[in-house]
Amino acid sequence: MSAKSVRPLIVGIGGTVRSPSSSERVLTVALAAAEAAGARTVMLGGDLLSRLPIYNPNDAEHPPERSALVDAIREADGVIVSTPGYHGSLSGLIKNALDSLEPLRQDARPYLDGRAVGCIVVADGWQACGSALAHLRSIVHALRGWPTPLGATVNSALKPFDEAGALKEPWQVETVAQQVVAFAKMWRPPAA
Numbered sequence: 001m002s003a004k005s006v007r008p009l010i011v012g013i014g015g016t017v018r019s020p021s022s023s024e025r026v027l028t029v030a031l032a033a034a035e036a037a038g039a040r041t042v043m044l045g046g047d048l049l050s051r052l053p054i055y056n057p058n059d060a061e062h063p064p065e066r067s068a069l070v071d072a073i074r075e076a077d078g079v080i081v082s083t084p085g086y087h088g089s090l091s092g093l094i095k096n097a098l099d100s101l102e103p104l105r106q107d108a109r110p111y112l113d114g115r116a117v118g119c120i121v122v123a124d125g126w127q128a129c130g131s132a133l134a135h136l137r138s139i140v141h142a143l144r145g146w147p148t149p150l151g152a153t154v155n156s157a158l159k160p161f162d163e164a165g166a167l168k169e170p171w172q173v174e175t176v177a178q179q180v181v182a183f184a185k186m187w188r189p190p191a192a
């Protein structure tokens with residue numbers, strides 16, 4: 001856990017450019033559950049992610065949006081990613097955000113090292129829910145993060161929100177968030 005605080009910092013990445021975005025709404029539910037479990041949270045939603053330029057490894061300087069993302073993840077004790085299922089996988093917006101973590105490669109804690117990562121997918125069918133979740137978990141492994149034991153999928157074709165906009169069955173999403181916070185509280189870096 002960050003030495004700066006006994007409350008772990010959980011950073012949420014997710015959503016789409018459209019409004020209202022169901023994957024962003026679901027991320028809000030997850031971050032509220034993380035706060036209820038004792039965390040501080042920061043949300044990087046579709047608005048910020050849509051202003052991230054496509055990641056270019058040759059960039060000599062980082063645009064401010066990329067620096068904001070990289071700095072937030074560098075400080076994070078845990079991460080939650082909520083993506084829509086697009087053509088059976090993550091959306092390009094979310095993949096670009098994850099590609100944009102490349103500046104963390106040379107850190108003492110590279111990429112998502114030592115962080116639990118809650119993986120959430122919202123899609124119009126179970127097939128994309130499952131395939132996108134598997135793809136997201138593979139990416140988290142590549143970034144050296146620890147996908148939580150439970151991944152959450154929300155099928156938007158089944159009208160998962162009530163008239164007030166609340167997620168009718170939040171248990172999966174809340175459990176993912178609780179697992180991220182529990183891991184952050186347990187994590188001790190390996191002795192140097």
Ligand SMILES: Cc1cc2nc3c(=O)[nH]c(=O)nc-3n(C[C@H](O)[C@H](O)[C@H](O)COP(=O)(O)O)c2cc1C
Pocket residue numbers: 015016017018020021022023024084085086087088089122123124125126127128129156
């Ligand atoms: C370009 C595009 C591709 C999509 N591909 C799939 C898909 O392959 N399978 C599926 O179940 N839903 C698919 N969807 C539906 C979205 O996953 C679904 O509407 C999701 O809730 C959108 O997230 P949002 O509400 O945060 O924008 C697609 C939507 C778009 C716009």
